[in-house]
Amino acid sequence: MQNYSEMVEKLKKMAYAYYVLDDPIATDEEYDKLYHQIKEFESQNPHLIDPSSPTQRVGDTPLDEFEKNEHLQRMWSLDDVFNSEELQEWVNRIHKVYPYATFVCSPKFDGASLNLCYENGLLQTATTRGDGLRGELVTQNAKTIHSIPLQIPYQQKIEIRGEVVITKANFEKINAERLESGENLFANPRNAAAGSLRQLDSKIASKRKLNFIPWGFGYNPSTLQSFYQLLGEIFSYGFFTPPFLKHCKSIEEIESAYQEILSCRDSYPMMLDGMVIIVDEISIQKQLGFTIKSPRFSCAYKFPAIEKSSKILKVSLQVGRSGVITPVAELEPVEIEGAMIGRATLHNFSEIERKDIRIGDEVIIIRSGDVIPKIIKPLTSLRNGSEKPIAKPTHCPICQSELLIEEKFIKCQNLSCEARVKESLAHFVSKKALNIDGLGEKIVFQLFDEGLISSIKDFYSLQKEDLLRLEGWKEKKAQNTLEGIEKTKGVELWRFINALGIEHIGEGASKKLQSVFGLEVFKKRYEDFITIDGFGEEMAKSLDEFISVNSQEIATLLSIISPTSPSKLLSSTSPFFGKSIVLTGTMSQEREIIKAHLESLGAKISSSVSKKTDFLIYGESAGSKFDKAQELGVECLSEEQYLAMAKE
Numbered sequence: 001m002q003n004y005s006e007m008v009e010k011l012k013k014m015a016y017a018y019y020v021l022d023d024p025i026a027t028d029e030e031y032d033k034l035y036h037q038i039k040e041f042e043s044q045n046p047h048l049i050d051p052s053s054p055t056q057r058v059g060d061t062p063l064d065e066f067e068k069n070e071h072l073q074r075m076w077s078l079d080d081v082f083n084s085e086e087l088q089e090w091v092n093r094i095h096k097v098y099p100y101a102t103f104v105c106s107p108k109f110d111g112a113s114l115n116l117c118y119e120n121g122l123l124q125t126a127t128t129r130g131d132g133l134r135g136e137l138v139t140q141n142a143k144t145i146h147s148i149p150l151q152i153p154y155q156q157k158i159e160i161r162g163e164v165v166i167t168k169a170n171f172e173k174i175n176a177e178r179l180e181s182g183e184n185l186f187a188n189p190r191n192a193a194a195g196s197l198r199q200l201d202s203k204i205a206s207k208r209k210l211n212f213i214p215w216g217f218g219y220n221p222s223t224l225q226s227f228y229q230l231l232g233e234i235f236s237y238g239f240f241t242p243p244f245l246k247h248c249k250s251i252e253e254i255e256s257a258y259q260e261i262l263s264c265r266d267s268y269p270m271m272l273d274g275m276v277i278i279v280d281e282i283s284i285q286k287q288l289g290f291t292i293k294s295p296r297f298s299c300a301y302k303f304p305a306i307e308k309s310s311k312i313l314k315v316s317l318q319v320g321r322s323g324v325i326t327p328v329a330e331l332e333p334v335e336i337e338g339a340m341i342g343r344a345t346l347h348n349f350s351e352i353e354r355k356d357i358r359i360g361d362e363v364i365i366i367r368s369g370d371v372i373p374k375i376i377k378p379l380t381s382l383r384n385g386s387e388k389p390i391a392k393p394t395h396c397p398i399c400q401s402e403l404l405i406e407e408k409f410i411k412c413q414n415l416s417c418e419a420r421v422k423e424s425l426a427h428f429v430s431k432k433a434l435n436i437d438g439l440g441e442k443i444v445f446q447l448f449d450e451g452l453i454s455s456i457k458d459f460y461s462l463q464k465e466d467l468l469r470l471e472g473w474k475e476k477k478a479q480n481t482l483e484g485i486e487k488t489k490g491v492e493l494w495r496f497i498n499a500l501g502i503e504h505i506g507e508g509a510s511k512k513l514q515s516v517f518g519l520e521v522f523k524k525r526y527e528d529f530i531t532i533d534g535f536g537e538e539m540a541k542s543l544d545e546f547i548s549v550n551s552q553e554i555a556t557l558l559s560i561i562s563p564t565s566p567s568k569l570l571s572s573t574s575p576f577f578g579k580s581i582v583l584t585g586t587m588s589q590e591r592e593i594i595k596a597h598l599e600s601l602g603a604k605i606s607s608s609v610s611k612k613t614d615f616l617i618y619g620e621s622a623g624s625k626f627d628k629a630q631e632l633g634v635e636c637l638s639e640e641q642y643l644a645m646a647k648e
Contacts, residue, residue: 004038004041004045004048004050005050007034007037007038007041008038008050008052008053008054010034011034011035011038011053011054012052012053012054013025014026014030014034015054015146016146016238035054035055038053038054038055039055042055051122051150051151052122052149052150052151053150054146066136066137066138066198066200067136067137068130068134068135068136068137068437069125069127069134069135069136069137070133070134071115071127071132071133071134071135071159071218072117072157072159072218072219073159073218073219073590074132074133074218074590075113075115075129075130075132075135075161075218076132076290076293076294076295077132077293077294078276078294078295078298078299078300079291079294079299079300080274080299080300080301080302081299081300081301081302082302082304084255087251087254087255087277087301088251090277090299091103091251091254094279094284094288094296094297097624098279098281098284098287098288101279101280101281101284102247102248102249102279102280102281103247103248103249103254103277103278103279103280104227104228104231104245104246104247104248104277104278104279104280105244105245105246105247105248105254105257105258105275105276105277106215106231106242106244106245106246106275106276106278107242107243107244107261107268107272107274107275107276108272108273108274108275108276108300108301108302109163109165109213109215109242109270109271109272109273110163110165110188110189110190110270110271110272110273111163111164111165111166111189111190111193111194111213111270111271112128112129112163112164112165112190112193112194112197113128113129113161113162113163113164114126114127114128114129114138114142114161114162114163114164114197114212115127115128115129115135115159115160115161115218116142116148116159116160116161116162116212117157117158117159117218117219118152118154118157118158118160119156119157119158120155121151121152121153121154121155122150122151123139123142123143123148123149123150123151124139125137125139126138126139126141126142126143126148127139128197128198131431136198138197138198140202141196141197141198141199141202141205142197142212143202144202144205144206144210145164145210145211145212147211147212147213147239147240148212148239149237149238149239152237152238153237154233154237156221157219157221158217158219158220158221158222159217159218159219159220160214160217160218160234160239161214161215161216161217161218162212162213162214162215162216162239163212163213163215164193164194164196164197164210164211164212165189165190165193165210165211165212165213165270165271166189166192166193166196166208166209166210166211166270167189167209167211167269167270168189168269168270168271169269170208170209171186171188171189171192174186174192174208175192188271188339189270189271190271191339192208193208193210196208196210197210211240211270212239212240213239213240213242214231214234214235214239214240214242215242215276216231216278217230217234224282225281225282225283226280226281226282227278227279227280227281227282227285228247228280230282231245243268244257244260244261244264244275247280254277254301257275258275258301261275262303265303272303273302273303274300274301274302274303275300275301276298276299276300276301277298277299277300277301278297278298279297279298283621283623284297285297286585286586286621287584287585287621287623287624287625289583289584289591290591305366306336306366307364307365307366307376308334308335308336308341308364308365309334309362309363309364309365309379310331310332310333310334310341310362310363310365311331311332311360311361311362311363312329312330312331312357312358312359312360312361312363312375313330313331313332313359314330314359315327315328315329315330315346315359315390316328316330316397317393317397318419319396319397319398319412319417319419319420319423320419320420320423321420321423321424321426321427321501322411322420322501322503323404323411323412323413323414323417323420324348324409324410324411325393325396325397325403325409325410325411325412326345326346326347326348327345327346327347327348327349327352327390328343328344328345328346329343329344329345329346329357329363329375330342330343331343331344331363331365334365336365336373341365341373343373344363344365344373344374344375345373345374345375346375346390347374348408348409348410349390349392349410350407350408352390355375355377355378356378356380357375357377357378357390358378358383358387358388358389358390359387359388359389359390360383360386360387360388361378361379361380361382361383361387362378362379362382363375363376363377363378363379364376364377364378364379392405392410393410396412396414396417396419398412398417398418398419399412399414399416399417399418399419401413401414401417418448421448421454421455422444422445422448424456424501425444425448425453425455425456425459426440426441426444426445427499427501428456428459428499428500428501429444429459429499430499432495432498432507433495433498433499433501434488434491434495434496434499435488435495436459436481436484436485436487436488437480437481437484438477438480438481438484439459439481439484439485443481446470447462447470450470452466452467452470455553456553456557457553457556457557457560459485460485460560460561462481462482462485464478464479464482467481467482488561489560489561489562490561490562490563490564491561491563491564492514492563492564492565493513493514493518493519493521493563493564493565494507494510494511494513494514495510495563496557496558496561496563497510497513497514497521498510500546500550500554502542502543502546503542503546504538504539504542504543505539505542505543505546509535509539511599512532512535513529513532513543514565515599515602516532518565519563519565522547522551522554522555522558524547525544525547526540526541526543526544529543529544574601574602574603574646575645575646576598576601576602576603576615576645576646577601577602577603578602578603578604579602579603579604579614579615580603580604580606580612580613580614580615581598581603581604581605581606581613581614581615581616581617582605582606582607582608582609582613582615582616582617582625582629582634583595583605583616583617583618584616584617584618584619584622584623584625584626585618585619585620585621585622585623585626586619586620586621587619587620587639588619588639594617594639594642597646598617601646608625609625609628609629609632609634610632611632613629613632613634614634614635615634615635615636615637615642616629616634616635616636616637617636617637617638617639617642618636618637618638618639619638619639
């Protein structure tokens, strides 16, 4: 028998040629024979198993549920540009400060993002994007994807990020099998890839023939200063090399790369929904930094939305947490970008009247990527006289209460309306609100339908025994949910305000209220709110009315949750209180964490240096902002100096 190590290396080469290069160097029979020889040796010598052996790709034990795992560096979302004008504006913003910046262009695959962490050359974890800070640990499933190397030559810890995709042909095959077995069909290849990646049984995931295509990095200690070169190094480790990868030096070259990918949109075996553009120079990336949700040095140049037509069969009504009634068109199903579209929002009844949309109309529908399908216009030339006007409702479709009909919106004012209550409960625990792990919309609706919750305060009375009686609940899930609810006690005040779902009061307004009033906010009235910078009459009136109507419920929740207001407790004695601060350079913590800390101390964060800037806080590779601050005589603090001052 051949040496075990040699056999493993030979099998890895066969798998790489077949799954990554799509250029087999052995027959299926030869591969299977060698695979089983290795498997037999490993079963007899478990202490000698090579962790990178292809036999280690499928786990044996299905999981009860996925664990959460934090990314070493945040996974950001990309801002979109949709046409040449928007692209020109985006490039101009960068070239205005960095005229010699160049760009790397690559296809944007429509799949599920995955973060791979390697250490000492071995794959340690694979984590879904999640909320960008942490996601679900799907390592067992990732190991079944043959285009993910179990071992790479790079020995330091590194995060390699990419998209898990499935070919259009495999998508059709999977759906055909599911149809035959009576299972629900996947809506599109992206949906199939994401669903396969989140299978609790990795043996099911292994049958789905998923592909992993790298597109970037998270934590990365490499000293290379070119993103293009970094990608090339990653591809040399045995990953799939994506097509259409280009290093572009001008907007003309970017447009040319875009048109090349766009021309292959329909014929390419995997779903493409645009092109990713990223600044090549790592030093410029660091200086450009991030907004609250996306990098300033990268964007997604999306493909034009696809339009199709369908007939409106009827109109159904949805009731939101604020009571607003949203009309939704029920359509003859039509396929757009691999998804079967059967519903599209009509926004409001003013929109229906303005566009003269009727039941029975043939309408133009548009959908681009993840954007909710919407109706552009009716094809009035195709009307035959059988079309019917869409009547405004007079009573709530859920609770039958009489509706308030305003100029633009129609509302259910019944606070006890089941639809309003369910939507309000789901909003209360959502990511931008109390952010309770394990309590998504479906689970909240399940708890409501089972009679376990009917108001917000009921979350805090849930017992493990109640949860374990429900379908799909096990010990660990119940325990994690209850712990997540308990952790909300002492949450920052702005999250509590935002969680209440007050109309016109979102995340930004909630933070402003915390900053200005702190825990006294619920004792204030309209005349106080109208004085806040950025608050108009509508916002102030809505907030005043909500507090007046719900004062008793707010008091009960405050006594249970006891939210905190760091900005009111700390800012007045802080050296940063009321100061204008600019951040620049690479620091030991993420920029958003430092920004949030300074804001909690009463500081105002600005993106550019001027004579009004009080402090510039800098990290490594501080660039032009640092130079300008020194020219203007602005006090410059290192990260260590800022932390020391904050501590004092």
